[in-house]
Amino acid sequence: MYDVHVVGGGPAGCFAGIGALVSGKKVLLSEEHGQIGEPEACSGLISRSGLESLKPYVDYKKIYLNTITSARIISGKKEFIIRPKEEIAILVSRCELDKLAAQSFEQQGGALSLGKKVTRNFSAKSIIGADGPASAVADYFGFPKISSYVACMQGNFKFACDDPHQTSIYLSGKDFPGFFGWAIPIDESHAKIGVGVSLPKHPIAHYKRFLARLGVASKPESEFAAVIPTSVRKRTAMQKNGYSILLAGDSAGQVKATTGGGIFFGAQCGMLAGKNSGAPQEYEREWKGKYGLDLALHKQFRTFLNMNGGEPHPLLLSAAKSFFFEDLLSERGKMDRWGQMLTPSILSDYTKIVAQKITGASK
Numbered sequence: 001m002y003d004v005h006v007v008g009g010g011p012a013g014c015f016a017g018i019g020a021l022v023s024g025k026k027v028l029l030s031e032e033h034g035q036i037g038e039p040e041a042c043s044g045l046i047s048r049s050g051l052e053s054l055k056p057y058v059d060y061k062k063i064y065l066n067t068i069t070s071a072r073i074i075s076g077k078k079e080f081i082i083r084p085k086e087e088i089a090i091l092v093s094r095c096e097l098d099k100l101a102a103q104s105f106e107q108q109g110g111a112l113s114l115g116k117k118v119t120r121n122f123s124a125k126s127i128i129g130a131d132g133p134a135s136a137v138a139d140y141f142g143f144p145k146i147s148s149y150v151a152c153m154q155g156n157f158k159f160a161c162d163d164p165h166q167t168s169i170y171l172s173g174k175d176f177p178g179f180f181g182w183a184i185p186i187d188e189s190h191a192k193i194g195v196g197v198s199l200p201k202h203p204i205a206h207y208k209r210f211l212a213r214l215g216v217a218s219k220p221e222s223e224f225a226a227v228i229p230t231s232v233r234k235r236t237a238m239q240k241n242g243y244s245i246l247l248a249g250d251s252a253g254q255v256k257a258t259t260g261g262g263i264f265f266g267a268q269c270g271m272l273a274g275k276n277s278g279a280p281q282e283y284e285r286e287w288k289g290k291y292g293l294d295l296a297l298h299k300q301f302r303t304f305l306n307m308n309g310g311e312p313h314p315l316l317l318s319a320a321k322s323f324f325f326e327d328l329l330s331e332r333g334k335m336d337r338w339g340q341m342l343t344p345s346i347l348s349d350y351t352k353i354v355a356q357k358i359t360g361a362s363k
């Protein structure tokens with residue numbers, strides 16, 4: 001009955017469904033939960049440029065919670081503040097984002113099936129596995145395993161935020177081995193506070209210690225635990241037993257290994273999976289060509305940080321400050337598309353920043 005069966009109704013699945021519909025396919029999207037977007041297991045922080053790219057389908061102004069204009073990175077006694085000129089982040093309701101994406105999918109003629117887990121009874125020969133980090137579709141068809149995950153806990157707390165538009169990131173190999181702790185303001189008096197640690201470590205003790213360190217004594221208004229893949233699967237598409245199977249989003253490991261952010265890449269690669277449904281090689285070639293370098297650079301930086309347990313070497317932050325990297329990142333930093341920072345013009349920008357700082361300091 002259907003040309004394409006998308007398994008999973010998160011951002012990757014909804015945008016895969018939209019991508020397939022746009023290219024004229026008849027699409028079924030199956031979500032195991034009774035409602036799209038629930039339960040919510042995400043902070044919902046996305047670059048404004050990323051949200052703009054989804055705007056034809058999801059109007060983020062309807063799901064807006066807060067604007068984040070700077071990031072304070074704390075490592076031991078050292079701090080590093082990035083105030084991006086352009087690359088501002090927006091905090092949205094993640095649950096509502098998924099709902100709006102699913103509505104767009106249905107408005108374009110897609111069929112939605114809720115409340116049924118799909119592990120093998122597929123409704124089309126062309127399948128898109130967008131079923132999250134523990135993908136049953138990937139397991140069923142024998143895709144190579146994802147080699148690294150982080151385990152996270154996050155709660156929404158009453159929390160006095162000094163700057164309600166500044167997110168704080170805590171790096172420490174001992175407190176957050178392999179990842180980091182965060183506090184993302186929702187408004188002046190509420191924040192999303194969480195930690196991530198490399199699996200197989202468990203986050204609970206780290207989470208409790210972090211809440212104590214921040215002086216959070218109140219009970220969370222909501223709380224969850226979830227995992228994030230921090231490496232891309234070696235293979236994300238194949239033909240097998242008469243099926244064409246494409247993986248998108250967390251199921252493919254299309255996540256920034258630096259921060260665990262996966263909405264932008266999941267949605268974009270989902271759209272490409274939909275467009276290339278039935279054509280595994282084309283899909284793998286297209287998504288890697290567009291986003292492979294970005295994800296590889298995030299992974300390289302994560303690997304570098306994890307050489308010291310997830311914490312920059314103390315000398316690194318001093319060096320980064322001394323060489324004005326804060327200014328360079330504020331001027332030209334990108335949240336998602338790190339590959340776009342590798343341009344010759346960035347070197348010239350950097351030279352200008354250093355020259356301005358040196359002449360400014362000598363005046």
Ligand SMILES: Cc1cc2nc3c(=O)[nH]c(=O)nc-3n(C[C@H](O)[C@H](O)[C@H](O)COP(=O)(O)OP(=O)(O)OC[C@H]3O[C@@H](n4cnc5c(N)ncnc54)[C@H](O)[C@@H]3O)c2cc1C
Pocket residue numbers: 007008009010011012013030031032033037041042043044045046116117118119130131132133136137152153154194225226227228248249250251255260261262263264266
């Ligand atoms: C603590 C935490 C904070 C995060 N914060 C951010 C953030 O601020 N910004 C950001 O960009 N990313 C963030 N992420 C990552 C982001 O949540 C994921 O990368 C994103 O959800 C991936 O989308 P997806 O559609 O691939 O998978 P999912 O969102 O996991 O969606 C998969 C869907 O498939 C369904 N499903 C699973 N198996 C089946 C099955 N067999 N049959 C039918 N349905 C099935 C699930 O119910 C789910 O709805 C965070 C993650 C965590 C854990």
